[in-house]
Amino acid sequence: MTSPASGRPLRADALRNRAKVLAAAEEVFAVQGTSASTEEVARKAGVGIGTVFRHFPTKESLLEAVLVALLERLAGEAEELRSAADPGEAFFGFFSRVVSRAATKQAVTEALAEAGVDARAATGRAGPGLRAALGALLERAQEAGAVRADVGAAEVMALLAGMSYAAGRAGAREDVLRIAFDGLRPCPDRAAARG
Amino acid sequence: MTSPASGRPLRADALRNRAKVLAAAEEVFAVQGTSASTEEVARKAGVGIGTVFRHFPTKESLLEAVLVALLERLAGEAEELRSAADPGEAFFGFFSRVVSRAATKQAVTEALAEAGVDARAATGRAGPGLRAALGALLERAQEAGAVRADVGAAEVMALLAGMSYAAGRAGAREDVLRIAFDGLRPCPDRAAARG
Amino acid sequence: MTSPASGRPLRADALRNRAKVLAAAEEVFAVQGTSASTEEVARKAGVGIGTVFRHFPTKESLLEAVLVALLERLAGEAEELRSAADPGEAFFGFFSRVVSRAATKQAVTEALAEAGVDARAATGRAGPGLRAALGALLERAQEAGAVRADVGAAEVMALLAGMSYAAGRAGAREDVLRIAFDGLRPCPDRAAARG
Amino acid sequence: MTSPASGRPLRADALRNRAKVLAAAEEVFAVQGTSASTEEVARKAGVGIGTVFRHFPTKESLLEAVLVALLERLAGEAEELRSAADPGEAFFGFFSRVVSRAATKQAVTEALAEAGVDARAATGRAGPGLRAALGALLERAQEAGAVRADVGAAEVMALLAGMSYAAGRAGAREDVLRIAFDGLRPCPDRAAARG
DNA sequence: CATGAATGAGTGTTCATTCAT
DNA sequence: TATGAATGAACACTCATTCAT
Structure with missing residues (x-):
């Protein structure tokens, strides 16, 4: 995801600018929500607004x-945990970490929600990557x-999205x-409990 | 919550309009999200924009x-279930129904999230009502x-908000x-499972 | 100026309302300027907005x-001073009093300005009254x-308007x-001074 | 006063637009009063409404x-008259010219009034400039x-504001x-006249 | 390629005025 | 007659997007 839609590779400085914009956008959207203005992103990135629109x-x-x-x-991150010693800890630890990050970054929750739905083309492309990595953790x-x-x-993805939302909005994380x-x-005795 | 802040009760027709606006707003916000325009609400309610702003x-x-x-x-609705025959069914049934409603109405999720946090004054007033009713169901x-x-x-409120979000965005309800x-x-053997 | 344009005289309560509205308007416009809203006037007068528009x-x-x-x-007021003992004091005292009143009530300045120009029909009708009374004071x-x-x-009317404006806006009354x-x-030696 | 608050100098075309907007605003406010709409100013300047708000x-x-x-x-203009041959003519001539200009441009009167009061920050900055220049003329x-x-x-400033107002509203200039x-x-014999 | 000025549709909100109650 | 709810044009202001420099 570091080259533009057109085939041609970007010049070094253009690439640097793209990264600066992306980083700024992430922070701005995290803090002010996704309704923050594009100008704000440009300002934070230290580039002109035209540059933002050239890249995106x-x-x-x-x-x-x-x-x-x-x-x-x-x-x-999920990938790296694939070979962790304790599979249970790896799975639950990853889950926890994602949720706690979402508590401060709305965008994470949104990303997770969309990854589960394939609503947008691009996130649809990235969603499966996470789903696969998470799936591996889950299986182990x-x-x-x-x-x-x-x-x-x-289901786990959906649950992850839901818990991330709850953590960010409704308090009561742990x-x-x-x-x-x-x-x-x-x-084991779940069947009994369900009556 | 059917009379304005000013005190004096509204005329019959004004009350009717207020209800129309509220209903329209509920639907518009449900479908288009809370960033839908006030004009859209007025249009849907079949009233002038000024009427919306007179009431709100x-x-x-x-x-x-x-x-x-x-x-x-x-x-x-929770209140009505207070004396249901099967307390377990009452509790889980209510939970399910809320979640399935949230699946089509974003606003429900938002309401739940805010009710848990007491962020806004008004929802802060209504939140405790739901929390109390849900608490009664829970206790039974x-x-x-x-x-x-x-x-x-x-915790149950927060979980409810999270599951509502998941249902509305990330699919996979049941x-x-x-x-x-x-x-x-x-x-019973949870302690064991946690290792 | 206490009966409506149509010939018929007003009922007692209607007349009372008219007076209440006028008094409220005078105060509201004095304090908030002439861009204050008609609703504000109605509120201050303790009548409905429809009543304001019925009379005006x-x-x-x-x-x-x-x-x-x-x-x-x-x-x-000018009329009453017509027979004052000291004509000079009567004239200058009246002038001073008008100006100091204008310092707190913008509307006075506006009234004077319009009285001099006959811009609006109604003030045009009242203007001559003041001009005549002031003229009498002046002559004596x-x-x-x-x-x-x-x-x-x-000229004196125009000067009065100007000084009223200066007093209200630019400080330095005396x-x-x-x-x-x-x-x-x-x-006497003015001609000499003018060179 | 030809560069924006932000510091960096404007591009040539931007400066041209800024000037166009300012000129249009001056005329519109002069003719329709300061309650004229910003859209009107944009229209007169031949630019989009956004451009007006970008500059102001x-x-x-x-x-x-x-x-x-x-x-x-x-x-x-006052500055230029500082070294005029006849100080009296310079002073009274300047006064006259200001007043006659105010007769057609309401904004001039408003500017003078505010310059005397230092109500707004910006006019407060420009006010002293005029006061100083006028003061020099006065002294000579x-x-x-x-x-x-x-x-x-x-006092002269206040008098100037008052006479400008009178000229614009109440007729009778000379x-x-x-x-x-x-x-x-x-x-010389003023004391006697005051009696 | 980078810049930032220009654009104008869109938004929330106000207010004089009308008219059903 | 008095009321105040309804109306909608008008306003100040924002912001994604375009394009000349």
């Missing part, structure tokens, strides 16, 4: 790029008996997460 | 009124052994809800 | 009525030798008035 | 800029014996000015 022809596309970058970063945790066997990656985690763990 | 002097106040109405309606379900004893109303519900149920 | 069909006409009332009151003062003989009522008054007094 | 972020700031420009121009005229010695620049000028001239 619409505000929509800039937002998308931010979300994609976030998803890719998350996917990368299930094999180790730390997570119940009857849930799939899609306690709510505990409920979700308990719901993800195996529980 | 700022867009903010209109949004608040919508959220409050939603919360009050939910609280009312806990007494009946359908819900684990160590969760409080606050399956995700199943996980949350299992997390809310008692499970 | 446009905001313009309400403003006019206020100005006319002010002019009439000033004319009345001239006869007594307190005011130079070569100025007319029109000192500026002193200059104007000296300009109005006879001065 | 609020209507208030646009109005201020107009007043400041007027004051600076007047100050400049006093030294030449053309103006009485016991008046200061502040005659009224004659009175004011006579009040400003020395008159």
Whole structure:
């Protein structure tokens, strides 16, 4: 995701500018929400507004790029945990970390939500990356008996999005997460409890 | 919540218009999100823009009124279930119904999120109503052994907001809800599972 | 100026309302300027906005009525001074009093300005009243030798408007008035001074 | 006063537009009063409404800029008269010229009034410029014996504002000015006249 | 390529005026 | 007659997007 739609590679300084804009956008959207103005992003990035629009022809596309970058970063982190010693800890730890990050960055929640839906083309492209990496973490945790066997990656993604939202908006991070985690763990006499 | 801040009760026709505006706003915000324009609301309500602003002097106040109405309606429904035959079914059924409604109405999610935080004055007034009604449902379900004893109303509200968000954005309603519900149920050997 | 344009006389309560509105308008316009809203006037008068518009069909006409009332009151005061013992003191005292009143009530200045120009029909009707009364004061003062003989009522009205404006906006009441008054007094060797 | 608050100098075309807007605003405000709409100014200037707001972020700031420009121009003209041959003629001539200009441009009167009061920050900055220049003219005229010695620049400014108002609104330019000028001239037997 | 001035549709809000109650 | 709800044109201001420099 570091080259433009047209085939030609970017000049070094153009690439640097693109990165500056992306970083600025991420921070601005995190702090002020996605309704922050493009000018604000340009200001923070230290470039002209024209430069922002050269790299991202619409505000929509800039937002998308931010979300994609976030998803890719998350996917990368999940990837690294693939060979962790304790699969259960790897899975739940990753989940927790994502949620706590979302608590301060709205955009993370939005990214997760869209990744699950494939609503936008670009996030749709990045979503599967995270889903696959998360799926791998999930499988290993299930094999180790730390997570119940009857849930799939899609549900976990949705749950992740939901908990991220709750963490950012409705307070009560730890306690709510505990409920979700308990719901993800195996529980032999569950059938009985369900009545 | 059907009379204006000023005190004096509204004339019959004014009340009717107020209701029309509120209903239109609820639908418009549900479909287009809360950034929909006030003009759109007026159009949908079939009244002039001035009428909307007469009843709700700022867009903010209109949004608040919508959220409050939603919360009050939910609280009312919870209230009615207070004496249901099966406390577990009452609690989980209510939870499900709220979530499925949120799937089509973004505003419900937002209302729940704000109700948990007391961010805005008005929703702060309505939030406790829902929280109390939900708390009553929760207690009865806990007494009946359908819900684990160590969760409080606050966590359940947050969970409700999170699941509503997930339902509306990230798809996968039923399956995700199943996980949350299992997390809310008692499970004797949980300690063991947590390792 | 206490009956409507149509011939029929007003009912007692209607007349009372008209007076209340006029008094409220005078105060509101004095404090907030003539751009204050008609609603504000209605509120201050303790009547509905419809009542204001029944008595004064446009905001313009309400403003006019206020100005006319002010002019009439000033004319009345001038009238009373007609037989004062010291004609010079009567003239200059009246002038001073008008100016100091204008310092706190913008509307007075506006009334004076319009009275001089006959711009609006209604004030045009009231203007001559003041001009005549002021003219009488002026003549007596001239006869007594307190005011130079070569100025007319029109110039004095204009000077009055100007000094009222200066008093309300540009501070320095007394000192500026002193200059104007000296300009109005006879001065035998004026021709010499003018070079 | 030809560069924006931000510091960096404007591009040539931007400067041209800024000037066009300022000129248009001056004319529009002169003709329609300061309550004329910003759109009207844009239309007259032949630019988009956004351009007006880019140069003057609020209507208030646009109005201020107009007043400041007027004051600076007047100050400049006064400056040029500093070394005129006849100090009395310089002083009274300048006074007359200002007043006759105000007769057609309301904004001039407003600028003078505000310059005397230092109400707004920006006019406060330009006001002293005019006051100083006018003060110099005044002093020289006093030294030449053309103006009485016991008046200061502040009173003259206030008188100027008042006469400008009278000229614009209440008609009777020349005659009224004659009175004011006579009040400003020395008159040995004034004490007697005041009796 | 980078810049930032120009654009104008769109937004929330106000207010004089009308008219049903 | 009095009321105040309804109306909609008008306003100040914002912002994504374009394009001349």
